[in-house]
Amino acid sequence: MAKKDFYEVLGVQKNADGGGIKRAYRKLAMKYHPDRNSGDSSAEQKFKEINEAYDVLKDEQKRSAYDQFGHAAFDGTAGQSAGGFDGGGFADIFEEMFGDFGGRRGRKGPAPGNDLRYNLEITLEDAFRGKETRVRVPTAVKCETCDGIGAASGSKPTNCATCNGQGKVRASQGFFTVERTCPACQGQGQTITDPCKKCKGTGAVRKEKTLSVNIPSGVEDGMRIRLTGEGEAGMRGAPPGDLYIHVDIARHALFQREGGNTYCTVPIPMTTAALGGNVEVPSIDGGRAKVSIPIGTQSGHRLRLRGKGMSVLNDKRRGDMYIELQVETPVNLNRNQKEKLKAFEESVSGRATGSDKPTSPQSEGFFARARELWEDLTD
Numbered sequence: 589m590a591k592k593d594f595y596e597v598l599g600v601q602k603n604a605d606g607g608g609i610k611r612a613y614r615k616l617a618m619k620y621h622p623d624r625n626s627g628d629s630s631a632e633q634k635f636k637e638i639n640e641a642y643d644v645l646k647d648e649q650k651r652s653a654y655d656q657f658g659h660a661a662f663d664g665t666a667g668q669s670a671g672g673f674d675g676g677g678f679a680d681i682f683e684e685m686f687g688d689f690g691g692r693r694g695r696k697g698p699a700p701g702n703d704l705r706y707n708l709e710i711t712l713e714d715a716f717r718g719k720e721t722r723v724r725v726p727t728a729v730k731c732e733t734c735d736g737i738g739a740a741s742g743s744k745p746t747n748c749a750t751c752n753g754q755g756k757v758r759a760s761q762g763f764f765t766v767e768r769t770c771p772a773c774q775g776q777g778q779t780i781t782d783p784c785k786k787c788k789g790t791g792a793v794r795k796e797k798t799l800s801v802n803i804p805s806g807v808e809d810g811m812r813i814r815l816t817g818e819g820e821a822g823m824r825g826a827p828p829g830d831l832y833i834h835v836d837i838a839r840h841a842l843f844q845r846e847g848g849n850t851y852c853t854v855p856i857p858m859t860t861a862a863l864g865g866n867v868e869v870p871s872i873d874g875g876r877a878k879v880s881i882p883i884g885t886q887s888g889h890r891l892r893l894r895g896k897g898m899s900v901l902n903d904k905r906r907g908d909m910y911i912e913l914q915v916e917t918p919v920n921l922n923r924n925q926k927e928k929l930k931a932f933e934e935s936v937s938g939r940a941t942g943s944d945k946p947t948s949p950q951s952e953g954f955f956a957r958a959r960e961l962w963e964d965l966t967d
Contacts, residue, residue, distance in 0.1 A: 591659050592637065594640075594641035594644055594645055594654060595641075595645070597637050597638055597640075597641040598612045598613055598616065598638060598641050598642065598645065599612055599616070600612050602655070606646065609642070609645050609646060610646065613638060613641075613642040613646075616634075616638045617635070617638060617639070617642075620632075620634045620635040620638065621635060622635060699775070699776070699822060699823045699826055700822045700826045700827045700828070700829060701728065701792075701819050701820035701821045701822040701823075701826065701827065701828040701829035702728075702819055702820045702829045703819045703820075703829040703830050703831070703832060704725060704727060704818075704819045704820060704829065704830075704831045704832065705831075705832050705834060706723055706725055706831060706832070706833050706834065707834050707836055708721070708723060708801070708803075708833050708834065708835055708836065709836045709837075709838055710803060710807075710835060710836070710837055710838070711837070711838055711840070712837055712838070712840040712843060712845060712872065713872065713874075714803060714837075715803070715805070715806070715807050715808070715809075715835075715837050715845075715898070715899075716805060716806075716872050716873065716898055716899050717805055717899070718802075718803055718804050718805030718806075718807070718899070719803045720800060720801070720802050720803070721800075721801050721803065722798055722799065722800055722801070723798070723799055723801055723833070724796055724797070724798050724799075725796065725797050725798075725799060725818075725831065726794065726795075726796045727794070727795065727796070727797055727818075727819065727820050727821075727831075728792040728793065728794055728795070728820040728821045729792060729793060729794075729795045729797065729821050730791065730792060730821045730825075730828075731784060731786055731787035731790075731791055731792055731793050733784055733785075733786040733787065734784035734786070734787060734791065735825075736791040736792070736821065736824065736825040737784075737791055737824055737825050738780050738783060738784055738787060738789040738790055738791040738823070738824040738825075739780050739782060739783065739784060739789070740782045740783060740784050740785065741784075742782075743780075743781070743782040745778035745779065745780050745824065746778060746779060746780075746781065747777065747778060747779075748770060748772055748773035748776070748777055748778060748779050749772070749779075750770055750771070750772035750773065751770035751772065751773065751777065753777040753778065754770070754777060755769065755770055755773065755775040755776060755777040756768065756769060756770055756775065757769075757770050757771075776823070776824065778824070780824075789824075790823055790824070791821070791822075791823055791824040791825055791826075792820070792821040792822075792823065797818070799815065799818060799831070801813065801815070801833055803835070804901060804902070805899040805901070806848070806898065806899040806900045806901035806902070806903070807835055807837075807901060808835075808837075808847070808901065809835065809836060809837040809845075810834070810835065810836075811834075811835045812832050812833065812834055812835070813832070813833040813835065814830055814831070814832055814833075815830060815831040815832075815833065816830050817829075817830065818830065818831035819831050842870065843872055845898060847898075847907065848897055848898045848899075848900045848905075848906065848907025848908075849897045849898065849907040849908050849909070849910060850871075850872050850896075850897045850898055850907065850908075850909045850910070851909075851910045851912065852869065852870075852909065852910070852911055852912070853911075853912045853914055854867065854869055854879075854911050854912070854913055854914065855913075855914045855915075855916045856881060856885070856913055856914070856915060856916065857915075857916055857918075858915055858916060858917060858918055860881055860885075861881065861884070861885040861886070861887075861913070861915040862883070862884065863883060864880075864881050864882055864883035864884075864885070865880075865881050866878055866879065866880055866881065867879050867881060869911060871893070871896045871909055872896075872897070872898060872909070873896075877893055877896060877909070879891060879893075879911060881913070885913055885915065886915065886950070887913065887914050887915040888912060888913070888914075889912070889913045890910055890911065890912050890913070891910070891911040891913070892908055892909070892910055892911075893908060893909040893910075893911065894908050895907075895908065896908065896909035897909045936948070
């Protein structure tokens, strides 16, 4: 049977550029790959055809020869190339998309240690000042008996006979060659015939470590602190992993935090809100700040204290402190207090102050607008 035209096989025009040919090949290779079409002989044959076509058309010299002489330019060698396919063009495409084809760049040797996570809760004051603390972490550490190699005293690991120390083995599946982790040594490339009795050949034992952790001032909730090499020990002398300290800042009784700023709600008596005055409020640094309350202050009024907020990470500056005033309504009044408050109400409602300005402008304005609305509805 005559071979199909290579351009037709890939579904591209003869003037297609290299990028167009590559995209067409990638699409077809993924569609007809044997792993996606198990047992389908027609898909397998199609896969061979598109690899043969791409092997020629991706190469400028081969493509030029093919354009002049067709299939005869290769005297059948193109077919042989496809028959002995060991990855070819598909390996290039697959490696480009997924980084590594068939494990050709896979790791060789003992596995590095695992990274560890430790959740550390601190107070907002700790986050403001910074602190040095100690944590106890259960982990795997290097076995001292065998010095981490996993072999008993007087012996040592030997190259794996199955993979010859490579940590990988190759297997042919029809026309396709696959590289896998060696099942005998689990990719380590070595085997131990006389394992250390304490670590059972792993080179590591379980132990609880005590570590010192420096919490910088200005650290924020959810931040991670990395301690390089303080994770689990690697197998048989491989490098250890890292330890990640995840910082969790506990909820504060008075302050809320947003970045470098702190927020605090401060209740004030109704009389202070009406007449004005001064109050003292705490700040995150443990000090006190004197705040002037304007006459006629309403609930929700916000005051800003510059430089009284949180420390800023890796910066000498501090954020600001925002105070939200909340006017407190009097409760638990005795009879005499109620009578005086009632007299006050009558005096202000009757404008006994001698001023034409309302004493409660917001409420009076609201109900005035409400009356207008009701009147409009009844007209």
